Amino acid sequence: MSTSQQNAPYHHGDLRNALLEAALVILEREGEAGLGLRDLARAVGVSPAAPYRHFDSRAALLEALAVTGFQRFTRAMEDVAEANPPDMLPVMGKTYVLFALRNAALFRLMFSPQLKRDNRPGLRMAADAAFATLRHVSGGDTSNGRVTALAAWARVHGLAVLLLDGQIALQAGEDIEALISEIIDRH
Amino acid sequence: MSTSQQNAPYHHGDLRNALLEAALVILEREGEAGLGLRDLARAVGVSPAAPYRHFDSRAALLEALAVTGFQRFTRAMEDVAEANPPDMLPVMGKTYVLFALRNAALFRLMFSPQLKRDNRPGLRMAADAAFATLRHVSGGDTSNGRVTALAAWARVHGLAVLLLDGQIALQAGEDIEALISEIIDRH
DNA sequence: ACCTGAACACCGTTCAAGT
């Protein structure tokens, strides 16, 4: 009882962030389709119309979530780049795949075709910033290494989504992180 | 005028197939989110409740579409396997990616997390049959080549979805099929 | 400036009734 509407606080104070936080929880638990604006408002203890003071539409809310997803992703990539490990590429690849597995619904939202349909510039910018990190470290700037860099990116990204979709069958007792390492280290 | 409801044909005759065909068209034009059961019924010239004689729910309709997607995909893969080209793997990879690009919405539906959420056995079976073709030709059966086969699959699948999402920027005047070949042929 | 209440047009789905 009295979990989320402590004495009906008229002006919520920080409704925007409360909505985003609750949305992330619902997103990972129910998936994108299960994240309704009315459910979200209910979860935060506010009227169905209240979210519209902070987001133009449901799509705008989803975009905001996807943008924070790209920001977290960028952060994770920069962290391993700064740690400056001896062979950078494989450990970045593992970080990429593990980020996807640990933030499944968020990762999928980052690449959602529905958001892409109405060209959202904020999303595009966040995505570009995220992938710039990759290009920088993988030598994708030089026109020579471009194809090699794209091939490596495709392998890592493909591994992430195939694992996410449960398309890659694990063998009995097989450790998923070990498999990821094996696949990424195979050149 | 008189495009789709020729004199109100009481018993449509083959409503199930008419629904599936119209759904494929709407799907590629509007995306999955734009494919409503009521719109679909309207497009075929039938009442909003009529589709329920042939599909239990909207999800069941989407599943049927995804299954035919996997069947078409399997067909495309078997066709190139039977042509028996000298170096089979690269041309299968190109077929894979081009199938995704030419059936964008359908391909995405085949891997839709929403359908996966309610474990649909028909979908799982169709997907397994499709990927069995790949395993057979890529030597993924032998425990030795498994990791190599998974790495190749991941690269091809990743390339498909990155291109689909417009994440791979084409250079000025660059031919997309040429780029696909370059990336796939890079070992 | 931020939120509520009530309304609007729309869904997916159900069910009695028609042919």
Place this chain on the structure above:
DNA sequence: ACCTGAACACCGTTCAAGT
């Protein structure tokens, strides 16, 4: 056996009105 008409509970969204 297959389809219609009308209804139900639910959305996302809008807008006047409240604080």
